[in-house]
Amino acid sequence: MDMKRGYYEDVQLVTSPVVFFWLVVLLVTLLLFPFVVSNYYVYVANYIAINIIVAAGLNLLVGYTGQISLGHAGFFAIGAYGTVILMAKAGMPFLLALPCAGLVAAGFGFLLGLPALRLEGPYLAIATLGFGLTITQVIGRMTLFGGREGLHAPDLVIGPWAVDTDRQFYFLLIGMTVLLLLGMRSLIKTRVGRAFIAIRDADIAAQTMGVNIVFYKTLAFAVSAFYAGIGGGLYAFVLRFIEPEIFTLMMSIMFLAMVVVGGLGSLMGPVVGAGLLCWLDLKLRNILNIPFLGDWLETLSRSWFSITGVSNIQYIVFGSIMVAIMLFEPLGLYGVWLRTKQYWRTWPF
Amino acid sequence: MTSDFLTISNLFISFGGIKALQDISFSMAQGEIFSVIGPNGAGKTTLFNCISGLYRPDTGSIRFEGTAIEKKKPHAIARLGIARTFQNIELFSHMNTMENIMLGRHIHMGTGLFRGMFMWGRHSFAAREEIRHREHVERIIDLLELQNVRDFPVGALPYGTQKLIELARALALEPRLLLLDEPCAGMNQEEKQDMIFWIKDIQDDLGITILLIEHDMKLVMDISDRVLAINFGQPVTLGTPGAVQQNKEVRKAYIGEEEQDGPSAVG
Incomplete structure (x- = not known):
């Protein structure tokens, strides 16, 4: 291990020229990516980036503060509808409407955080689940939100820049994702983030050290909801059309799965978790088109399942992969990374 | 008196x-x-x-x-x-020694949500505050001779050392x-x-x-x-x-x- 020479090294992002090099490589790759791949993969990247934002926010709540939420699709919906309505009905520009909708989601997060102060574990899970379901019901029944018919997203124009293709939207999204992730990292390394982790690890000790746990627990909910709201607002422009049916319980569960599969309480966990699960989700939709395996699975499902079973094959495979990851690497994909790093650090011993 | x-x-x-x-x-x-x-x-x-x-x-x-x-x-x-230690150790087991003691500085620090999210460069408010308070914590680490466990997660440290870190954390609150x-x-x-x-x-x-x-x-x-x-x-x-x-x-x-x-x- 290198010797540390100053306290800033404890918290800084770029700790060595090697780290700096890889960060530059990563940024250049991200910027060149849309020029070398097809439109479809740019769309996939956009989809993943949005999920990364939400997963990072949820990780703050679940991984760092030790609470749980099965209602993040609700905040996601608030962000999506909020952005679209603020733009279409209140005439706000996108760059103002998006953070405003995020703040509305954060407000709801704060409100949901209040009962969460008295609930833990499975009880909190059910309370947040109820919230998520309620939001879709409310949105589906109000004409302001377009009811069951849904809403069309307005054209996205930022100043002189008309963002009308996935490729253009990609740059906007990547910028925001990087910004939000850097913000999250910085938050975790400083006073507020430390208070979150302290509450998770030993809430009684945190209180007696001066941490107001009522404030920080609700703050964690609000920040987490803000990230989900921003993700939702961006998602509206990936789909160009939103309706209540999109924001299901399944979506909330998938957000949670991304955080757990990636690795709870780690910065890169939600990124790889969201990446892997989104990619699998999109790929497995075409599982029956894979040569040999697809045919075999189709025969299998026709002979063993009902005729509708064919469409469920993707979920079965998806579920099996998740079970396997959790079984062999309880720390999630982050655990794999830790062990790899450890291996190279001590190599060749 | x-x-x-x-x-x-x-x-x-x-x-x-x-x-x-x-x-x-x-x-x-x-x-x-x-x-x-x-x-x-x-x-x-x-x-x-x-x-x-x-x-x-x-x-x-x-x-x-x-x-x-x-x-x-x-x-x-x-x-x-008023600061305290606990009979059954109540440390933040996933944080390292330094971070545990830094929590004792919580009430003396002013970085909130926004300044916490924008720690850009060593001259930002959050970074300057981190550095200042880490220096303070270092003096407590010196006093209680905890230098050699400074960067270790506390969960894996020996019992007696954990007791000392609890004392250090309480002292950091001044x-x-x-x-x-x-x-x-x-x-x-x-x-x-x-x-x-x-x-x-x-x-x-x-x-x-x-x-x-x-x-x-x-x-x-x-x-x-x-x-x-x-x-x-x-x-x-x-x-x-x-x-x-x-x-x-x-x-x-x-x-x-x-x-x-x-x-x-x-x-």
Whole structure:
């Protein structure tokens, strides 16, 4: 291990020229990516980036503060509808409407955080689940939100820049994702983030050290909801059309799965978790088109399942992969990374 | 010495039918080391939990430097300058030693949500504050000789070291009153000896008033200015270590009914 020479090294992002090099490589790759791949993969990247934002926010709540939420699709919906309505009905520009909708989601997060102060574990899970379901019901029944018919997203124009293709939207999204992730990292390394982790690890000790746990627990909910709201607002422009049916319980569960599969309480966990699960989700939709395996699975499902079973094959495979990851690497994909790093650090011993 | 530093009067608390504390009254002078002794289950830790705000007493008052604190929340009490350690270690097990002690600086720091999210470069508010407070923590690490575990996650460290980190975290809060709940429990002789020196140092050099719970009679008698003995939640006697040691009821509580040829002194 290198010797540390100053306290800033404890918290800084770029700790060595090697780290700096890889960060530059990563940024250049991200910027060149849309020029070398097809439109479809740019769309996939956009989809993943949005999920990364939400997963990072949820990780703050679940991984760092030790609470749980099965209602993040609700905040996601608030962000999506909020952005679209603020733009279409209140005439706000996108760059103002998006953070405003995020703040509305954060407000709801704060409100949901209040009962969460008295609930833990499975009880909190059910309370947040109820919230998520309620939001879709409310949105589906109000004409302001377009009811069951849904809403069309307005054209996205930022100043002189008309963002009308996935490729253009990609740059906007990547910028925001990087910004939000850097913000999250910085938050975790400083006073507020430390208070979150302290509450998770030993809430009684945190209180007696001066941490107001009522404030920080609700703050964690609000920040987490803000990230989900921003993700939702961006998602509206990936789909160009939103309706209540999109924001299901399944979506909330998938957000949670991304955080757990990636690795709870780690910065890169939600990124790889969201990446892997989104990619699998999109790929497995075409599982029956894979040569040999697809045919075999189709025969299998026709002979063993009902005729509708064919469409469920993707979920079965998806579920099996998740079970396997959790079984062999309880720390999630982050655990794999830790062990790899450890291996190279001590190599060749 | 003023005697209105910490004043506890007629404190009662019960849980269901169990009267955990009954009519506890005492006051501490600034700068002294005050010990509370008593058998297991006597109510010592309950008393600590009342002072640090984790329990709310049924009746009675606790005043710290003139402020009534018996109805205050734990974090508000910490802000007044009362820090504590725990009998069963309550460290943040996934953080390293430095970060654990940094949490003791929480009330002295001002980085909120927004400045926390924008720590861009070493000249940002959050970074400058981190550096300043880490320097402060480093002095405590030096004092308690924790340098070699500075960057290790605390969960895997030996028991005695974890006890020390708890003490360091409490010191980082810059308390005026420090509550130590069995600081030497589970330590070997050498570690105990070090702990005794540090507690004396904390009193003498840092000027911190100490309220101590301890089972080790030798330690209590060596360093305490005054001792309060409690049993079954009730006060037994209060006085100098020598006087308390000679008290009949204290000896009964600790070594049972006195026999003809029983030990001549407790401990």
